[in-house]
Amino acid sequence: MDSPTQKSSRNDSRMQHSVIDLSKRARQKLRSRQYEEAKDLFRAGLEIEAENPYLLSGMGDVCRETGDFPEAERCYKELLQVDGDNLFALRGLGDVFKKLNRHQEAIQLWEQYLALRPEDKHVMTRIADSYKMLQQYEQAERNYRHILGSAPRDRFALTGLADLYHRQGRDEEAIQTYEQVLRFDENELHILTIIGKLCWRVSDFEKAERYFRRALAVDPRNPYALYGLGNCFRWSREYEKALQVWRQILTFSEGTQALHTRMGDAYYNLGQMDAAEASYQRALTFGEDVFSLIALVCLAAERGDWEEAARFFRQVITDESEAANRIELLSKRFNRCELTKPMLDLYRYLIDSGRESTAITSILEDNIK
Numbered sequence: 284m285d286s287p288t289q290k291s292s293r294n295d296s297r298m299q300h301s302v303i304d305l306s307k308r309a310r311q312k313l314r315s316r317q318y319e320e321a322k323d324l325f326r327a328g329l330e331i332e333a334e335n336p337y338l339l340s341g342m343g344d345v346c347r348e349t350g351d352f353p354e355a356e357r358c359y360k361e362l363l364q365v366d367g368d369n370l371f372a373l374r375g376l377g378d379v380f381k382k383l384n385r386h387q388e389a390i391q392l393w394e395q396y397l398a399l400r401p402e403d404k405h406v407m408t409r410i411a412d413s414y415k416m417l418q419q420y421e422q423a424e425r426n427y428r429h430i431l432g433s434a435p436r437d438r439f440a441l442t443g444l445a446d447l448y449h450r451q452g453r454d455e456e457a458i459q460t461y462e463q464v465l466r467f468d469e470n471e472l473h474i475l476t477i478i479g480k481l482c483w484r485v486s487d488f489e490k491a492e493r494y495f496r497r498a499l500a501v502d503p504r505n506p507y508a509l510y511g512l513g514n515c516f517r518w519s520r521e522y523e524k525a526l527q528v529w530r531q532i533l534t535f536s537e538g539t540q541a542l543h544t545r546m547g548d549a550y551y552n553l554g555q556m557d558a559a560e561a562s563y564q565r566a567l568t569f570g571e572d573v574f575s576l577i578a579l580v581c582l583a584a585e586r587g588d589w590e591e592a593a594r595f596f597r598q599v600i601t602d603e604s605e606a607a608n609r610i611e612l613l614s615k616r617f618n619r620c621e622l623t624k625p626m627l628d629l630y631r632y633l634i635d636s637g638r639e640s641t642a643i644t645s646i647l648e649d650n651i652k
Contacts, residue, residue, distance in 0.1 A: 302328050306337045313345050321345045336362055340371035347379055355379050368399055374406060386413035404430050408439045415447050423447055438467050449477070454485050472498055476507040483511060488518050506532050510542060522549040540569035547578055551620075556582060573599060577613050584617075584625040589632045596633065603642050610646050627651055 309324035325342040328335060343358035359376035362369050373396040380389035390413050393406050400406075411426035424447060430440040441464050448457035458481050465474050479494035492515040498508035509532050516525035526549050532538050547562035560582055563575040576599045583592035599613065600606050617626035630647045633639050639647070 302332050302335060302338070305331075306335070306341065309338075309341055309345075313341060313348075316348075318345050318349050322349075334361075334365050336366055336369060336371075339365075340369065340375065343372065343375050343379075347375060347382070352379050352383055368395075370396060370399060373399075377406075377409065381409065381413060384416070386417050389413050404434060404437055405439070408437075408443055411440070411443055415443065415450070420447060420451060436463075436466075438464065449481070454481050457481055458485070470497075470501045472501050472505060475501070476505065476511065479508065479511045483514060488515050491515055504531070504535055506536060510539075513545070517545065517549060520552070522552045525549050526553075538565075540566045540572055540575075543569075544572060544575050544578075547575065551578070551582075556585075571598075573609060573612070577609075577616050580613060580629070581616055581620060581622060581625070584629040585620075585622055587625070587628075589629060592629050593633055593636065593638075596629070600643060603640060606643050607646055610643075610650060614650055 312321035346355035414423035445460035482491035550559035
């Protein structure tokens with residue numbers, strides 16, 4: 284007959300095997316993204332052995348993956364109380380803090396992790412990303428460059444550095460770095476459209492067009508590439524081509540305010556005034572847009588419809604503190620469209636109506652002079 288000590292030993296052994304089995308099965312469920320099943324198994328194991336490091340880190344991981352950040356934080360912190368240098372907990376809790384925008388705390392944990400595993404470039408990149416989110420750009424760049432010093436083709440570091448340049452308005456450097464990222468996948472749509480927009484921003488319109496066309500070869504319905512390509516045609520004053528491209532966007536979406544304003548300008552430049560007016564009006568359905576309103580003022584004045592022009596003018600000037608700037612924009616539009624006489628006639632009409640304030644009347648008189 285077994286002694287109480289032998290029975291206890293056998294029970295402990297069975298429980299230990301049970302915990303190991305639960306941990307293995309839970310990890311398999313976690314790897315296959317069966318999160319609820321994994322959580323149930325981790326929980327069952329923790330009921331047997333509450334301070335088991337594998338179960339605590341596993342429960343932290345599954346809670347982090349499912350967005351239960353408070354519970355993930357609790358598990359990782361409990362594990363760090365048992366083992367202050369646990370790599371899984373340091374990395375996992377850092378990831379939780381990053382998700383919660385607690386970037387400074389995340390950096391502290393990851394730096395502790397790197398003190399134990401200094402070659403982990405994924406964690407180095409996380410640190411650089413968090414410095415970037417904290418707008419500590421010099422620190423972020425230094426960290427990205429440290430990674431690239433030993434791994435010049437590290438995709439994550441290159442992408443992070445390109446995005447950093449993009450955020451800082453360092454457009455040429457961003458283009459060059461994004462082009463290095465593109466070597467990993469020449470058809471990466473997101474990067475193609477970003478480079479196209481950046482090339483447009485630095486006035487390299489031919490290169491912008493090439494990148495937008497490459498993006499459309501991957502996805503012919505990509506709205507960003509279609510909009511960008513239309514802008515390239517607009518720049519070269521090929522307005523009909525621009526409209527043909529932009530109209531494709533409207534076959535699968537309602538477009539954007541900027542799109543309808545640009546389409547209005549293109550129709551106007553082609554002399555299609557009714558279509559231009561309809562596009563400007565459509566732009567206003569998305570909310571106030573001073574450029575569409577100014578265009579509608581000019582269209583109405585060009586037709587000699589002074590009451591309509593005055594109505595749109597008053598929608599442009601809703602705040603007297605902005606009146607001088609907005610009337611200057613309006614005058615520039617009139618002059619650009621070679622509508623000096625309609626502009627002067629409208630300003631005189633507004634003054635003679637007696638409906639404008641003394642301040643606005645004074646600005647209009649100055650513009651007439």
